[in-house]
Amino acid sequence: MFLALRDLRFAKGRFALMGAVIVLISLLVVMLTGLTAGLGAQSTSAITSLPGDRVAMSQPPAGQSLSYTSSHLSDGAVAAAKRQHGVKAAAELQIAQAGVQVGGHDVAATLFGADPASFVAPHGLTANSVVISDELAKNQHLSAGDEVGINGMKFTVAAIRGDSSFSHMPVVWVPGADWGRLVGNGADSSVLVLSTGSGFNSGAFDHAVGVDSMATGDSLSAIGSYSAEHGSLTMMQAMLMGISALVIGAFFTVWTIGRTPDLAVLKAMGARTWYLVRDALGEALILLVAGGALGTALAATIGTLVGDSVPFVVDLSTTAVPLILLVLIGMVGAAAAIRRISTVDPITALGAAR
Amino acid sequence: MTAALTLTDITVTYPDGGRTLTALDNISLEVQPGETIAVVGPSGSGKSSLLAVAGLLLTPNSGRIEIAGEDVTQLSRSAASQVRLAQLGLVFQQSNLISSLTAREQLEMAARLRGEKGRAVRQRADELLDAVGLADAAGRRPHQLSGGQRQRVGIARALMNDPTLLLVDEPTSALDHERGQDIIRLITRVTDDRGIGTVVVTHDMGVLEHAKRLLTLEDGQLSHSYAGGHGG
Numbered sequence: 001m002f003l004a005l006r007d008l009r010f011a012k013g014r015f016a017l018m019g020a021v022i023v024l025i026s027l028l029v030v031m032l033t034g035l036t037a038g039l040g041a042q043s044t045s046a047i048t049s050l051p052g053d054r055v056a057m058s059q060p061p062a063g064q065s066l067s068y069t070s071s072h073l074s075d076g077a078v079a080a081a082k083r084q085h086g087v088k089a090a091a092e093l094q095i096a097q098a099g100v101q102v103g104g105h106d107v108a109a110t111l112f113g114a115d116p117a118s119f120v121a122p123h124g125l126t127a128n129s130v131v132i133s134d135e136l137a138k139n140q141h142l143s144a145g146d147e148v149g150i151n152g153m154k155f156t157v158a159a160i161r162g163d164s165s166f167s168h169m170p171v172v173w174v175p176g177a178d179w180g181r182l183v184g185n186g187a188d189s190s191v192l193v194l195s196t197g198s199g200f201n202s203g204a205f206d207h208a209v210g211v212d213s214m215a216t217g218d219s220l221s222a223i224g225s226y227s228a229e230h231g232s233l234t235m236m237q238a239m240l241m242g243i244s245a246l247v248i249g250a251f252f253t254v255w256t257i258g259r260t261p262d263l264a265v266l267k268a269m270g271a272r273t274w275y276l277v278r279d280a281l282g283e284a285l286i287l288l289v290a291g292g293a294l295g296t297a298l299a300a301t302i303g304t305l306v307g308d309s310v311p312f313v314v315d316l317s318t319t320a321v322p323l324i325l326l327v328l329i330g331m332v333g334a335a336a337a338i339r340r341i342s343t344v345d346p347i348t349a350l351g352a353a354r
Numbered sequence: 355m356t357a358a359l360t361l362t363d364i365t366v367t368y369p370d371g372g373r374t375l376t377a378l379d380n381i382s383l384e385v386q387p388g389e390t391i392a393v394v395g396p397s398g399s400g401k402s403s404l405l406a407v408a409g410l411l412l413t414p415n416s417g418r419i420e421i422a423g424e425d426v427t428q429l430s431r432s433a434a435s436q437v438r439l440a441q442l443g444l445v446f447q448q449s450n451l452i453s454s455l456t457a458r459e460q461l462e463m464a465a466r467l468r469g470e471k472g473r474a475v476r477q478r479a480d481e482l483l484d485a486v487g488l489a490d491a492a493g494r495r496p497h498q499l500s501g502g503q504r505q506r507v508g509i510a511r512a513l514m515n516d517p518t519l520l521l522v523d524e525p526t527s528a529l530d531h532e533r534g535q536d537i538i539r540l541i542t543r544v545t546d547d548r549g550i551g552t553v554v555v556t557h558d559m560g561v562l563e564h565a566k567r568l569l570t571l572e573d574g575q576l577s578h579s580y581a582g583g584h585g586g
């Protein structure tokens with residue numbers, strides 16, 4: 001990259017401009033990725049942190065898709081599930097929205113009801129107690145032993161467990177025995193949580209129990225808020241990536257056309273096209289990596305600063321991954337532009353072509 | 355002695371509207387090592403076409419090209435690049451230096467195209483810049499050099515890979531008479547010193563007093579018009 005490095009230094013202004021565009025695009029992409037992950041976790045963390053490996057829901061009415069909030073297990077579904085081949089454990093998880101009274105006010109929460117003896121219930125859940133999420137405890141200054149009210153009933157906070165939220169609301173685990181008194185009939189839903197091992201056959205299981213089962217990770221799209229947000233945010237990311245490829249392609253097209261006389265001279269001297277292409281690709285890579293890393297670092301800094309008030313995840317998957325993607329897609333754009341090096345005819349270096 | 359360049363019966367035509375234009379009409383030419391040949395002709399007479407054929411940048415319609423005794427008439431593009439790297443030095447009309455590179459780097463670039471780099475290359479570049487009278491200008495970029503200096507860098511660059519054949523395209527066209535003469539003297543001197551075969555094409559009759567042989571090109575026809583004022 002002998003020539004690339006010197007061209008970068010010589011045409012500082014132009015490359016700085018392009019670099020700034022890459023910084024801004026990567027800033028946007030990484031912010032959006034962090035936000036997508038943050039919002040996603042707010043919708044799904046209670047599900048992704050469930051024990052077991054599969055979830056089963058009742059089949060939706062024709063024309064509707066699977067949904068956590070409209071699944072209703074039939075009586076005996078748990079017992080039937082436990083009898084199936086390859087099922088190590090099965091438990092019912094009940095879900096409802098409710099207001100939780102803390103001190104004098106109401107806090108919106110998602111109630112998860114489970115039999116304290118079942119494998120799905122969090123450690124510490126006992127009769128007349130609840131287990132709440134870190135976030136709820138922190139925001140409402142609750143600690144173990146405090147009292148909260150749900151639908152007029154009093155519960156003691158037995159334990160505070162993990163980052164657990166569902167559909168943007170903190171999760172409060174309640175004992176299944178109290179479910180009927182807490183939640184009005186029909187205002188709730190229920191799903192099966194399964195722990196499976198070898199011999200489990202999803203088709204046979206679904207047929208025998210009358211449900212749709214899937215890996216827990218695949219069930220997230222059945223959380224209403226998640227699928228709506230995730231789809232549009234992901235589309236925005238994809239569009240930004242596409243824009244960056246176009247912008248970089250346009251820049252390198254103009255740049256390559258501008259240096260056609262230099263390329264013709266180098267080819268006349270005996271440079272092979274591949275040598276020149278490699279050099280130009282190196283230039284694009286430097287620009288993308290430097291601009292992208294700067295934008296990513298900025299986004300990560302901003303994300304860390306606002307992390308308390310805005311759902312924003314800063315980790316490798318929300319920084320390094322989009323950065324690498326951006327660089328790869330940018331390189332595709334650059335390569336499409338740089339391809340034209342092969343069409344430069346060295347004969348134009350002769351005569352008064354300049 | 356093997357000729358640096360032998361052109362035999364070279365014809366080049368271009369499509370010209372519905373007809374064809376014959377830029378080189380059955381031209382033959384031989385250049386021996388250490389010999390500077392000047393090809394003089396008016397604009398449009400075919401000088402650049404002649405250089406393009408000798409530089410393997412243009413495949414003639416017919417005829418045969420030999421460089422250092424090797425038939426190089428029908429080479430693939432990459433094989434032609436290879437021959438240019440190994441055997442040819444090209445000096446362009448406006449020197450055609452690369453704007454982002456210093457004088458020394460212009461020469462290093464030529465070596466890098468052959469995969470050579472490092473201290474020995476830089477040292478050789480400095481020696482060549484010294485030989486063309488530019489020892490002090492090694493760190494300057496083209497825009498910091500005068501027209502004559504740029505042309506000298508172009509000559510030094512063409513010598514960087516030790517060519518058998520030096521092809522020079524209108525080297526004086528951007529220079530005043532005196533500086534043009536200096537450049538022609540420099541070219542004949544390095545040709546002599548290094549045993550290179552050199553073809554200079556120009557419409558500048560001022561090269562006359564320095565070239566060993568002078569050929570006139572007119573309407574694609576080459577005529578032998580003058581031999582040997584130069585003592586070398």
Ligand SMILES: Nc1ncnc2c1ncn2[C@@H]1O[C@H](COP(=O)(O)OP(=O)(O)O)[C@@H](O)[C@H]1O
Pocket residue numbers: 351368369370375377395396397398399400401402403404
């Ligand atoms: N690529 C081309 N296509 C068509 N005609 C050309 C082309 N290159 C040169 N010619 C014509 O061939 C003739 C010789 O051109 P050239 O070799 O450039 O001469 P010179 O360098 O002496 O001016 C001119 O009439 C020119 O117009």
Ligand SMILES: [Mg+2]
Pocket residue numbers: 351352401402
């Ligand atoms: Mg010409």
